[in-house]
Amino acid sequence: MFTVSRRSASTAVMAGLLSLGLVACGGGTTKDSASSAAPAAPASSAPAKADPNAPIKEGLKLAFLPKQINNPYETIVDKAGIEAAAEFKGQAKEVGPSDASASSQVSYINTLTQQGHDAILIAANDANAVCGPLQQARAKGVKIISYDSDASKDCRDIFINQANSEEIGRSQVKLLSEMIGGKGEVAILSATANATNQNTWIEFMKDELGKPEYAGLKLVKVAYGDDDDQKSFQETQGLLQAYPDLKGIISPTTVGISAAARYISGSKYKGEVVLTGLGTPNQMRQFVKDGTVAKFALWNPKDLGYLASYAAAALASGQITGAEGEVLKAGRLGERTIGKDGEIILGPPFVFDKANIDQFDF
């Protein structure tokens, strides 16, 4: 019996080697040869002309597809978007997966397409995994707006960027540097390793840290809490144990910063380690008041949902097509100009502290 298993194993290995050999001779499809081939054709969005004066259609059907349902932040965004839809007599709803994995949004995109929605608003868990189905949706005339976390830019019409990524990344470093006096070890506690928005911000943070005025700051680690409360909590614990000289943590995700604050507020590091990042006032209020966190930043998520909703309506009504330079009229938020690659920026980040936090309830 033993000889049999050995024989079958060696057969398998031989088969593998053989195929390797075959391909080595024949030359195959590699990354280089494939990228030189024509890139995927863009969706058949006809080069329709935008008509800025077209009225917003009534009864538009919009669907919000967040990274995952029951994420408090996404819920705020989507709720505001759904309320905004009522302003222009549209219908909107929120559906989504219960886990933030790359593949879980895909089947929702398909069902939303089948249900005949005019637009899908998506916060992509993985920029590429959702691309194929989004393209199919666009081929059927569904408008795609990404918000919060972008999908690959060939797969959507417009991306509502909550704030200029560069500004967010750089301002976080500035905020932290001010609070720790520009010296010491710092770490970043992010969401998932593939979260599009967090990774962009972290790139800018790293770039900012490279500037001479931040020479005293040393980034020791980027940890990933996967936007999971417990994991973020444990990662914070791990960071503080692994780097006893750590002076500051930046957590550019609402789940991360509140979990980190919860750990620090109950540990000996309270008052020793400065925590900042992006959080919501309701989640952070307690930690700002007890002194664990002095300052943190965010944009207004309600405005984000509102803007996304109006962008979806304007796209579906033909007011805009997503081309650079077009102007979006977004109700109470006024006008926004579409930038490069179909990006619309919500506005600069807003800093919350003890003095102003009670003015916000979300």
Added chain:
Amino acid sequence: MAPDVKSAGGAADTAAPLLAGLPDRGAPGRLLRWDLLVGLLLVLVFIGGSVGSPGFASVDNLSFALGDLGEIALIALAMTMLVVAAEVDLSVASVLGLSSALVGTLWDAGWAIETIIPLVVVVGAVCGLVNGLLVTRLGLPSLAVTIGTLALYRGLAYVVLGDRAIAEFPQQYASLAVEDVPGTPIPYPVALFVLLAIITGVVLHATGFGRSLFAIGAQEEAALFAGIRVKRIKLILFVLSSTVAAFAGVVFTLRYGSARADNGMGLELAVIAAVLLGGVDFDGGKGTLGGVIAGVLLIGLLRNLLMLNDVSTEIQSIVTGLLLIISVITPRLVAVIGQRRRRPSPVPSPTPPAS
């Protein structure tokens, strides 16, 4: 889908005497076979969906829903054979993840996809060999071994690819994973599944090898004394299961166009759920491939239907969970009732054929 279901169902009859979970195969027992009930339920869901939900029965939607089941269905074929032989492989989703991570890393390193695919499948076979050797040579329970390798292979996947995500795979191969066979609404992975399902159905229900699986599952020692090479067969099954899982990893990666170490996390539960729902007894020795295929389709189409009707994710999980519990309870209830009815019936022991 029709041909393979038919063939598997037809072949099931030849194996019927071996499925003797029900004490006596009278007419009511035959009608109450769980796999037939699942098939019936599937038809009901389909009819209900077509009537009640516009868009459900459209070619696009069904094609997508089937494509979405591709990996689960592929792995379920191999899993059915394992469970029939009273073993289980919980590491399949991790093998899928490892395979996806390998595809990503090697592709990123500039390897040819034609080299990567066979290599990854071979790695899958090796993973299965490890599982199989641990179970058969050391005599460890497969549940424990594969829980261990579930963590091990997933860990290796992270070692291979880390936290990165690799995208932009060659278009012609990506198309193979999502597009339909020309002229039909059947995606390529589903077509492959149909082909493999027919082969598996024939092997399981119409060959000596298949019958020996049922014999092993029903009573391993008896099977051994009957001259069945139990260890060797089990080893083959484990290698097969991981090989299929590795291949499913390639399909998964190309279909989503994104190679990540966490791909397919938790997929093993979906596979096992489908196998159990299809009426395969977790204790081994009973079950039909037709039932499993119906189980896979039922879970997939029901989920699709619930989604189309905006049923929340939590409720979807509850529905699937309840269905699963019912699937485990019902055959036992039927057996108990059957036993009460014919009180003095001695429990017939399945007669394993010598092969």
